[in-house]
Structure formats: C-alpha cells, structure tokens
Amino acid sequence: MSEHEASLYERLGGFDGISAITEDIWANHTRNTAIKQRYADSDAEKVKGLVRDMFCAGTGGPENYDGKDMLSAHRGMNISDQEFVAVIDDVLDAMSKNGAGKREQDEVLSILYSMKAEIVHV
Ligand code: HEM
Numbered sequence: 001m002s003e004h005e006a007s008l009y010e011r012l013g014g015f016d017g018i019s020a021i022t023e024d025i026w027a028n029h030t031r032n033t034a035i036k037q038r039y040a041d042s043d044a045e046k047v048k049g050l051v052r053d054m055f056c057a058g059t060g061g062p063e064n065y066d067g068k069d070m071l072s073a074h075r076g077m078n079i080s081d082q083e084f085v086a087v088i089d090d091v092l093d094a095m096s097k098n099g100a101g102k103r104e105q106d107e108v109l110s111i112l113y114s115m116k117a118e119i120v121h122v
Contacts, residue, residue: 007061008059012095021094022051022094026044026047026051028094034086035086038077074122080120095108
C-alpha cells in the first residue's frame with residue numbers, strides 16, 4: 001500500500017500545472033459572454049496571480065494566498081446563479097484542457113461549490 005496519497009495539488013502538477021490551468025481559466029472568463037463584462041476593468045496579472053495562489057493553497061500546495069476572503073471579494077456584486085455556474089464551467093474546461101482527470105475535476109467542483117453562499121447574491 002502506498003504510504004503517501006498524492007495531494008490534489010500534486011495531482012494537478014503543482015505550481016506549474018495550476019499556473020497553466022489559471023491561464024486558461026482567465027482566457028475562458030474573458031471570452032465567456034455570460035461573465036466577461038465583470039472583468040472588463042481588471043488587472044489581469046493581479047487577478048490571475050491571486051486565483052493561482054488560492055488554487056494552490058486550497059489544494060494542498062505550500063503557496064500563500066494573501067487576497068481577500070471570498071465574501072469580501074464578491075460582496076456588493078450581486079452575482080447570479082448563472083454567473084456562478086459559468087465560472088465553474090470555465091474552471092472545469094480549463095482543467096480538462098490541461099489534462100486533469102475526472103476525479104480531480106470532481107474534487108475541484110466540490111470545493112468551488114462549497115463557496116457558493118459567500119459569492120452568490122452577497
Ligand atoms: C467559487 C468560485 C469563485 C472563486 C474561487 C473566486 C475567486 C476569486 C478571487 C481569489 C478573487 C481575487 C480576490 C482579491 O482581489 O483579493 C476574485 C475576484 C473577483 N471575482 Fe471571483 N471567484 C469565484 C466566483 C466568481 C463569480 C461567479 C464571479 C462573477 C462573474 C466572480 C467575479 C469576480 C470579480 C469581478 C473579481 C474582482 C476582480 C478584480 O479585482 O479586478 N467571481 N474572485
């Protein structure tokens with residue numbers, strides 16, 4: 001029996017793998033008509049860096065996320081259920097493009113869905 005169960009972070013290819021996924025999440029968001037307007041005034045490099053660090057830290061990596069908590073980051077935006085689903089679809093598509101497996105996609109889906117109450121209609 002294996003003594004070390006690889007973390008989700010490791011299974012996604014660590015920092016480099018998650019950086020590549022984050023590039024595709026951003027590419028998807030900025031061409032997704034359901035949500036792209038939300039990011040029209042964003043500093044792409046800054047937001048990508050924060051999302052990457054959160055993704056790394058949240059999947060078991062050593063990186064530190066120093067951005068806002070999810071409630072503070074999204075409060076006042078009145079984000080809809082449809083927008084929430086659009087973001088999740090973009091994330092899973094980006095994972096798929098980078099070769100992530102079904103098990104890994106399901107784990108990320110579950111993590112993201114658990115944040116819904118802090119993001120939608122807040
Ligand atoms: C589980 C899903 C989501 C996660 C994990 C997430 C994560 C993040 C993170 C880490 C930030 C940066 C926080 C900071 O500035 O310190 C952020 C900002 C933001 N998020 Fe989300 N988000 C999610 C869903 C959404 C949805 C559904 C929308 C609506 C389309 C959205 C729109 C935004 C916008 C507009 C910003 C600000 C970007 C900027 O500062 O220019 N997010 N989000």
